Structure formats: C-alpha cells, structure tokens
Amino acid sequence: RAKAEGKDTFRYFEASMGAQARDRRILEQDLRQAVARGEFRLVYQPQKEISSGRMIGFEALLRWQHPERGEVPPSVFIPVAEDSGSIAQIGEWVLATACKEAATWKNPLMVAVNVSAVQLHNPDFSRKVHEVLLRTGLAAGRLELEITETALVKDMPRALATLRQIKALGVRVAMDDFGTGYSSLSNLRAFPFDKIKIDGSFIKQVDRNDQVATIVRAVLGLGRGLGLPVLAEGVETLDELRFLDAEDCDIGQGYFLGRPGPIEAFGELTGVSSAGDGVKEDDGATAK
Numbered sequence: 001r002a003k004a005e006g007k008d009t010f011r012y013f014e015a016s017m018g019a020q021a022r023d024r025r026i027l028e029q030d031l032r033q034a035v036a037r038g039e040f041r042l043v044y045q046p047q048k049e050i051s052s053g054r055m056i057g058f059e060a061l062l063r064w065q066h067p068e069r070g071e072v073p074p075s076v077f078i079p080v081a082e083d084s085g086s087i088a089q090i091g092e093w094v095l096a097t098a099c100k101e102a103a104t105w106k107n108p109l110m111v112a113v114n115v116s117a118v119q120l121h122n123p124d125f126s127r128k129v130h131e132v133l134l135r136t137g138l139a140a141g142r143l144e145l146e147i148t149e150t151a152l153v154k155d156m157p158r159a160l161a162t163l164r165q166i167k168a169l170g171v172r173v174a175m176d177d178f179g180t181g182y183s184s185l186s187n188l189r190a191f192p193f194d195k196i197k198i199d200g201s202f203i204k205q206v207d208r209n210d211q212v213a214t215i216v217r218a219v220l221g222l223g224r225g226l227g228l229p230v231l232a233e234g235v236e237t238l239d240e241l242r243f244l245d246a247e248d249c250d251i252g253q254g255y256f257l258g259r260p261g262p263i264e265a266f267g268e269l270t271g272v273s274s275a276g277d278g279v280k281e282d283d284g285a286t287a288k
C-alpha cells in the first residue's frame with residue numbers, strides 16, 4: 001500500500017511538472033507575440049535629488065497586460081523572456097519606446113532603461129543604442145542604462161567592451177541592485193559605472209536597524225571615494241528619506257518619492273497629456 005501511495009505521489013508529481021512546463025511554454029509563446037500585439041507599455045518612476053527634492057529623471061519600468069492573465073509582473077516574465085530569447089526583441093522595444101517618449105518631454109529629464117544580460121552580451125548592442133538615439137533624436141546624455149552585476153559576469157571582457165562603447169556615445173551606465181550580487185567591489189573598479197543604485201532591500205528599515213544603516217553608510221562612503229553618485233532605491237518612508245539626507249545620499253527613488261505611473265501622470269514635468277494624443281506603443285518603435 002505504501003508503495004502504491006508512493007507511486008501515486010510520483011504520478012501526481014509528474015503530472016504537475018508537466019502542467020508547469022506546459023504553462024511555461026505557453027507563456028514563452030505569448031511573450032514572443034506580445035510586442036507585435038501591443039501588450040507592453042512603460043510606466044515611469046521619479047528619481048529625485050534628495051537634498052533639494054528636484055526631479056532628475058525617471059526609470060522606465062515594463063508592464064505586460066496579458067489578454068487572459070491580466071497584468072503579469074516583470075519578476076515573472078523577464079526571467080522567462082531571458083531564458084527563451086525573446087528578451088532581445090522586448091529589450092529593443094523598451095529602449096526604443098523609452099527614448100522616443102523621452103524625446104517628446106518638455107523638460108530634458110533623464111530616462112533610465114533596464115538592460116538584461118542577453119542584450120549586454122550582444123556585440124551589436126551599442127550600435128543599436130546609437131541607432132535608436134539617432135532615430136528618436138534623444139540626446140545621449142539623457143539616457144542612462146541600468147545594469148545588474150549578474151548581467152556582467154557571463155562574459156566580463158565582452159560586457160566591458162560594450163560598456164565602453166556605450167559610454168563613448170555619451171550614454172551613462174548605472175549599477176542596479178547594488179549589494180545583492182557578488183564581487184561588487186571588484187566590479188565597481190573594473191567597469192566604468194557612473195552611478196550606484198543601492199538595492200531597496202537595504203533601504204527598508206535603514207532608519208531603525210543599525211546593521212542596515214552601517215552597510216548603507218559604507219556604500220555611500222564608497223560612492224564618495226570613487227566619485228560616483230549613489231541612488232537609494234525603495235525609499236518608502238519619510239524617516240528613511242531623512243536618514244539618507246543626513247548621510248548625504250545623492251538621489252532617491254521609491255514609493256515615498258513617487259510611485260511608477262503612466263507618463264501622463266507626470267504631465268506638469270513632461271508636457272505629455274492624457275487627452276488621447278499619447279504616444280502609441282507600436283507606431284514605429286520596434287526596430288525596422
């Protein structure tokens with residue numbers, strides 16, 4: 001009997017694995033068509049100078065409206081897109097759309113775009129960035145690419161070559177999610193970053209937890225020593241912001257300073273109105 005139960009358990013396991021794999025394959029297929037079907041859009045989250053509250057720019061964050069599943073979070077679909085290869089096409093759409101939209105803003109604010117490992121290791125990447133800047137007319141100095149440490153390690157010489165080419169265009173690069181990867185310190189030295197983004201997990205309770213505060217102070221010291229501005233992600237409360245201000249952290253991003261929203265929500269800064277003349281997601285933004 002125990003044997004039979006074990007067998008049933010195994011069968012059940014096998015069946016559920018099958019269902020999971022099937023579900024994943026469907027997600028992969030849906031992702032491949034999502035750009036063409038206009039299911040993606042970008043939301044924008046403010047990045048502000050902490051000492052003055054001045055707006056510096058926005059991080060563009062990808063949103064996928066799936067026809068049946070509703071909104072699927074990036075933490076779910078980005079890894080699937082990376083494994084299945086569709087991130088290349090999706091990443092191009094994000095870059096082109098963010099640049100095209102930012103080029104229409106009435107104030108020359110920065111736009112930060114997340115770049116995945118797959119994009120970074122494409123030898124054509126910097127040429128594509130250049131082409132998008134020319135096509136959209138966005139000044140290179142207004143674009144910042146956010147790159148995580150994990151994206152660097154696959155092929156460091158390749159990643160370094162790409163970063164140098166990107167920087168030669170006048171585009172800036174920020175190290176994203178600092179503190180959550182590995183060998184952070186050597187990466188800071190080896191790669192020509194312009195900014196450090198401390199991961200939000202370190203900002204949570206920074207005002208109430210001595211250990212966390214010590215780590216954040218150390219990163220701020222690192223940034224000062226290296227001459228790199230530091231941005232704190234995930235600022236959720238006034239007390240966290242006060243701590244960061246007292247410790248001379250340069251830039252903040254988080255729900256307390258502004259939630260991600262459609263660009264029309266920031267119309268007073270960008271001049272983009274919601275009167276139906278908003279930028280459409282698929283009118284020429286994809287690479288030709």
Ligand code: C2E
Nearest residue numbers: 061062074075078094114115116234235236253254255260
């Ligand atoms: P990230 O680049 O570190 O982006 C910051 C994430 O933190 C965003 O989640 C943002 O909505 C969230 N966030 C901002 N402020 C707060 C806060 O105060 N509290 C908390 N708890 N969270 C906050 P989101 O939009 O879900 O994106 C998650 C991740 O997905 C991003 O992390 C990034 O790694 C990836 N991602 C998003 N858009 C893109 C994209 O266009 N391309 C690529 N390759 N990855 C993307």
Ligand code: MG
Nearest residue numbers: 059114146176
């Ligand atoms: Mg980011």
Ligand code: MG
Nearest residue numbers: 176177197233
């Ligand atoms: Mg981050």
Ligand code: MG
Nearest residue numbers: 176177199200
């Ligand atoms: Mg993150």
